[in-house]
Structures are given as C-alpha cells and as structure tokens.
Amino acid sequence: MxxxxxxxxxxxxxxxxxxxxxxxxxxxxxxxxxxxxxxxxxxxxxxxxxxxxxxxxxxxxxxxxxxxxxxxxxxxxxxxxxxxxxxxxxxxxxxxxxxxxxxxxxxxxxxxxxxxxxxxxxxxxxxxxxxxxxxxxxxxxxxxxxxxxxxxxxxxxxxxxxxxxxxxxxxxxxxxxxxxxxxxxxxxxxxxxxxxxxxxxxxxxxxxxxxxxxxxxxxxxxxxxxxxxxxxxxxxxxxxxxxxxxxxxxxxxxxxxxxxxxxxxxxxxxxxxxxxxxxxxxxxGWRSVWLEFGDMPLAHVVHEFNQHAAEHQQPMLLTADEPTGRVLVSGTFRADGVDAFVRLLCSSFGIDATRQADGRLALHKMN
Incomplete structure (x- = not known):
C-alpha cells in the first residue's frame, strides 16, 4: 500500500x-x-x-x-x-x-x-x-x-x-x-x-x-x-x-x-x-474518491467510509453487532455516496439501517 x-x-x-x-x-x-x-x-x-x-x-x-x-x-x-x-x-x-x-x-x-x-x-x-x-x-x-x-x-x-x-x-x-x-x-x-x-x-x-x-x-x-x-x-x-x-x-x-x-x-x-x-x-465524477472492496468484512468497510465522512462532514455509519460486521462486501463505491451504499446493503445484503439520535446510521443484519 x-x-x-x-x-x-x-x-x-x-x-x-x-x-x-x-x-x-x-x-x-x-x-x-x-x-x-x-x-x-x-x-x-x-x-x-x-x-x-x-x-x-x-x-x-x-x-x-x-x-x-x-x-x-x-x-x-x-x-x-x-x-x-x-x-x-x-x-x-x-x-x-x-x-x-x-x-x-x-x-x-x-x-x-x-x-x-x-x-x-x-x-x-x-x-x-x-x-x-x-x-x-x-x-x-x-x-x-x-x-x-x-x-x-x-x-x-x-x-x-x-x-x-x-x-x-x-x-x-x-x-x-x-x-x-x-x-x-x-x-x-x-x-x-x-x-x-x-x-x-x-x-x-x-x-x-x-x-x-x-x-x-x-x-x-x-x-x-x-x-x-x-x-x-x-x-x-x-x-x-x-x-x-x-x-x-x-x-x-x-x-x-x-x-x-x-x-x-x-x-x-x-x-x-x-x-x-x-x-x-x-x-x-472522476474527481471523487472511490472505494473498491474485495470480500471485505462490513466492519472494515464502515471504517473506510467513516474515514472519508469525517473529513467531509458526511453521515457516519456503525455496525450494530459482530454478526453484521462479519458480512462480506465486494464492489466499488463512491466514498461520498453513503446513502447509495446503504440502499444497496438493504436491498442486496439483508441489512437494515436505523438512524441514531446522534445522526449515525446503525447497520444490523436482518434475521
């Protein structure tokens, strides 16, 4: 790296x-x-x-x-x-x-x-x-x-x-x-x-x-x-x-x-x-930062998104529990496209998102 x-x-x-x-x-x-x-x-x-x-x-x-x-x-x-x-x-x-x-x-x-x-x-x-x-x-x-x-x-x-x-x-x-x-x-x-x-x-x-x-x-x-x-x-x-x-x-x-x-x-x-x-x-659009993941645990994916979000005053994410954090993610995403990423998780990975009081989006795997 x-x-x-x-x-x-x-x-x-x-x-x-x-x-x-x-x-x-x-x-x-x-x-x-x-x-x-x-x-x-x-x-x-x-x-x-x-x-x-x-x-x-x-x-x-x-x-x-x-x-x-x-x-x-x-x-x-x-x-x-x-x-x-x-x-x-x-x-x-x-x-x-x-x-x-x-x-x-x-x-x-x-x-x-x-x-x-x-x-x-x-x-x-x-x-x-x-x-x-x-x-x-x-x-x-x-x-x-x-x-x-x-x-x-x-x-x-x-x-x-x-x-x-x-x-x-x-x-x-x-x-x-x-x-x-x-x-x-x-x-x-x-x-x-x-x-x-x-x-x-x-x-x-x-x-x-x-x-x-x-x-x-x-x-x-x-x-x-x-x-x-x-x-x-x-x-x-x-x-x-x-x-x-x-x-x-x-x-x-x-x-x-x-x-x-x-x-x-x-x-x-x-x-x-x-x-x-x-x-x-x-x-x-090429000026944006893009994140490409290959079999990356969701907990690490969230960390990558949050690093970018902290620098650009964008919504932060969190994983609600360990099973959710172990979900493997592959794909390429715009670092400033948090909402689109969360929509994909909800539609394709069986993940639900809940807005917390502090503004963060809590991700948890649906049963």
Missing part, C-alpha cells in the same frame, strides 16, 4: 500550524484547498517579500520532495533541479509534466472526448479482504492555482510574469485558478483555447471533441487564431436592458457548456447548452 497523500499535512508537523505564524496557517489552508476568496487573499499576502520568504522557509524540504516526486519537465525524464529550490521570483517560467489524478474558484471543465482512465490506487489488505482507494491527486501550481488530473492526462505549464499558460495534451483536467487579473490563465487543448475570465474550470479533451463545462465563474472559448467559438445568443433590446450586460465576445457562465467537434476543417462556433447536474457529475 502507498500511504502517500497528494501533499503532506503541514498542520500536523511539530511546531507548525500555530495561529501565531500566518505562513504556517496558510500552508495548512493550502493543503486542504482554498476558496476563491481565500486564494485572492493568499495572493495578496504572498506579494510581501517577507511573507514569501517565510513561506519558503516553512515549505523547506517537504516542498522539494513534493516537486521531485510529481513534476517533470516536458522535454525529459529527470526533474529540473531548479524545481527543488524554493523560489519567490516575479517571473517564474516552468514546464511541468503532470500525470495521474488531480480539480478552480470559477469552475470550468474541459474534456477531450471520449477518454478512459483510472484513478491512482492505494491497496490495503484488511483481514481476509482487500480495499483499493482510487483518488485523484491535487497539485499546486506556482501561482497558487490547483489542478486535478484524471489518470493519463498530460499538462504542460508555461508561466511568465504577465500570463499563465497551460497545454492539455489529452485527457480530463479541473483547474482551480488563483485570481490574478494581471496574469490571464489560458489553457489550450488542441486548437481550442480557454481563457479564465473568472477563476475556475474543468477541461476534457480527445481527438473527437473538446467539452468545456463551467460550474463557477466565466470563461472565453476561442480557436488558435483567437476567433470566438461560442455562438452569440440572440436577445431582444428589452432583455439587454433588463440584464444590464452584454458579453462581447460571448462567454460561458456557470451552469453552461459547449462541445466543440474536432474535424479536418476549421473549428466552427457552437451553441451554448445547459450544464445540468447530470452533465457536471459525468464530467467531474
């Missing part, structure tokens, strides 16, 4: 994570993920050279180990030694090769279709059973943005002092973009370019099509020549006055998507469609 997490829990290190040290507090917050407002606040705080130096001191060897393990230059197999040295430079140009699983303040999904892959897996033997945890890894970019990559996805980054560029070679990626209006965040997938006007997005791409799904914020979608690929939405004069705003050129807002077919000819503008909850789940 590999116990390696996407990044070390800095708040657990001795002498770190104390409220008196803002840098340590920021490291802990970055580990668990920043909201859009926090990202903006973090960027402002880090612009102070003294704060940047203190942050680099605390990251120390842990940051170097993370970079060495996860980042490779686009043109070679050996890590760039410069990546192992903490830096606080106004102009940071790097190329990273990122693979395996990784997720933005406005949320955009760009997808190469079709694409298949599997999450990074950690396997554990527990008694007579096996559990495999499939989960994407989160990777922090130099500007404070976060990328999640579906396994098999390749992304190269090229950051300068005035822009942040990434190239998605293939696969699915979700970007949490640190808000910095002075440095556009631009992702290229084939001949499609997505520019974050807001703060986050997800991309999925293949040789057949590029799908862009926005869950928060706003993005522009252009071809390689800068021509907009979104068909304008016809509105009446009264609708324009009522809305108080017109997008020039058209942009994708939260809850919208476009699918751009890739063919031998030039790309053509496509209409905007709604990003329904089902579509969002389809395009971003």
């Amino acid at each position: 590999s116990d390696r997490q996407p990044s070390p829990q800095r708040s657990d290190r001795p002498g770190r994570g104390k409220p008196a040290d803002p840098a340590a507090a920021w490291l802990a917050r970055c580990d668990r993920g920043l909201s859009a407002a926090e990202q903006l606040e973090f960027n402002r705080w880090r612009r102070d050279p003294a704060n940047a130096r203190r942050l680099a001191e605390l990251e120390g060897p842990f940051a170097a180990l993370d970079r060495a393990a996860r980042l490779r230059p686009a043109d070679g197999s050996r890590p760039d030694e410069d990546l192992l040295r903490p830096k606080a430079l106004p102009h940071s140009r790097r190329k990273f090769w990122m693979a395996s699983g990784l997720a933005a303040a406005a949320a955009i999904a760009i997808l190469w279709l079709p694409f298949s892959g599997s999450h990074r897996a950690d396997t554990t033997a527990a008694g007579r059973g096996i559990v495999v945890r499939h989960a994407p890894e989160r990777l922090a970019l130099p500007d404070g943005s976060v990328v999640e990559l579906k396994p098999g996805t390749r992304v190269e980054t090229d950051f300068t002092g005035d822009q942040r560029r990434l190239r998605l070679a293939a696969g699915d990626a979700h970007f949490t973009v640190a808000n910095d209006p002075t440095r556009p965040f631009i992702v290229t997938a084939g001949h499609v370019t997505v520019r974050a006007v807001g703060t986050a997005f997800t991309i999925s791409a293949s040789t057949a099509a590029v799908e862009v799904v926005v869950t928060e914020g706003r993005v522009r979608v252009d071809d390689a020549a800068g021509h907009n690929l979104i068909k304008p939405v016809a509105v009446t004069a009264s609708e324009t006055v009522a809305s108080g705003a017109v997008h020039h050129p058209p942009a994708l807002d939260a809850g919208q998507r476009v699918v751009i077919p890739i063919g031998p000819g030039p790309l053509a503008p496509v209409p905007i469609t709604a990003a329904t909850p089902e579509i969002i789940d389809r395009t971003t």
Whole structure:
C-alpha cells in the first residue's frame, strides 16, 4: 500500500500550524484547498517579500520532495533541479509534466472526448479482504492555482510574469485558478483555447471533441487564431436592458457548456447548452474518491467510509453487532455516496439501517 497523500499535512508537523505564524496557517489552508476568496487573499499576502520568504522557509524540504516526486519537465525524464529550490521570483517560467489524478474558484471543465482512465490506487489488505482507494491527486501550481488530473492526462505549464499558460495534451483536467487579473490563465487543448475570465474550470479533451463545462465563474472559448467559438445568443433590446450586460465576445457562465467537434476543417462556433447536474457529475465524477472492496468484512468497510465522512462532514455509519460486521462486501463505491451504499446493503445484503439520535446510521443484519 502507498500511504502517500497528494501533499503532506503541514498542520500536523511539530511546531507548525500555530495561529501565531500566518505562513504556517496558510500552508495548512493550502493543503486542504482554498476558496476563491481565500486564494485572492493568499495572493495578496504572498506579494510581501517577507511573507514569501517565510513561506519558503516553512515549505523547506517537504516542498522539494513534493516537486521531485510529481513534476517533470516536458522535454525529459529527470526533474529540473531548479524545481527543488524554493523560489519567490516575479517571473517564474516552468514546464511541468503532470500525470495521474488531480480539480478552480470559477469552475470550468474541459474534456477531450471520449477518454478512459483510472484513478491512482492505494491497496490495503484488511483481514481476509482487500480495499483499493482510487483518488485523484491535487497539485499546486506556482501561482497558487490547483489542478486535478484524471489518470493519463498530460499538462504542460508555461508561466511568465504577465500570463499563465497551460497545454492539455489529452485527457480530463479541473483547474482551480488563483485570481490574478494581471496574469490571464489560458489553457489550450488542441486548437481550442480557454481563457479564465473568472477563476475556475474543468477541461476534457480527445481527438473527437473538446467539452468545456463551467460550474463557477466565466470563461472565453476561442480557436488558435483567437476567433470566438461560442455562438452569440440572440436577445431582444428589452432583455439587454433588463440584464444590464452584454458579453462581447460571448462567454460561458456557470451552469453552461459547449462541445466543440474536432474535424479536418476549421473549428466552427457552437451553441451554448445547459450544464445540468447530470452533465457536471459525468464530467467531474472522476474527481471523487472511490472505494473498491474485495470480500471485505462490513466492519472494515464502515471504517473506510467513516474515514472519508469525517473529513467531509458526511453521515457516519456503525455496525450494530459482530454478526453484521462479519458480512462480506465486494464492489466499488463512491466514498461520498453513503446513502447509495446503504440502499444497496438493504436491498442486496439483508441489512437494515436505523438512524441514531446522534445522526449515525446503525447497520444490523436482518434475521
């Protein structure tokens, strides 16, 4: 089993994570993920050279180990030694090769279709059973943005002092973009370019099509020549006055998507469609943690679900007695799908569930 997490829990290190040290507090917050407002606040705080130096001191060897393990230059197999040295430079140009699983303040999904892959897996033997945890890894970019990559996805980054560029070679990626209006965040997938006007997005791409799904914020979608690929939405004069705003050129807002077919000819503008909850789940479901069990006693299965639930404020489970805990379970389940898992137990395993006063679901085998 590999116990390696996407990044070390800095708040657990001795002498770190104390409220008196803002840098340590920021490291802990970055580990668990920043909201859009926090990202903006973090960027402002880090612009102070003294704060940047203190942050680099605390990251120390842990940051170097993370970079060495996860980042490779686009043109070679050996890590760039410069990546192992903490830096606080106004102009940071790097190329990273990122693979395996990784997720933005406005949320955009760009997808190469079709694409298949599997999450990074950690396997554990527990008694007579096996559990495999499939989960994407989160990777922090130099500007404070976060990328999640579906396994098999390749992304190269090229950051300068005035822009942040990434190239998605293939696969699915979700970007949490640190808000910095002075440095556009631009992702290229084939001949499609997505520019974050807001703060986050997800991309999925293949040789057949590029799908862009926005869950928060706003993005522009252009071809390689800068021509907009979104068909304008016809509105009446009264609708324009009522809305108080017109997008020039058209942009994708939260809850919208476009699918751009890739063919031998030039790309053509496509209409905007709604990003329904089902579509969002389809395009971003790979970001969830999945638990795969093989003849695992229910007591151990409950423990695995509860570990995830404790981190995400979700319903906890318990086994009411030893016979229930010995029931063997096999299958693959979303770690955040407790309700669906319990329904399956009730329908297929002869298990009943009772809500306790403390909110936990007590599982017991029916006679």
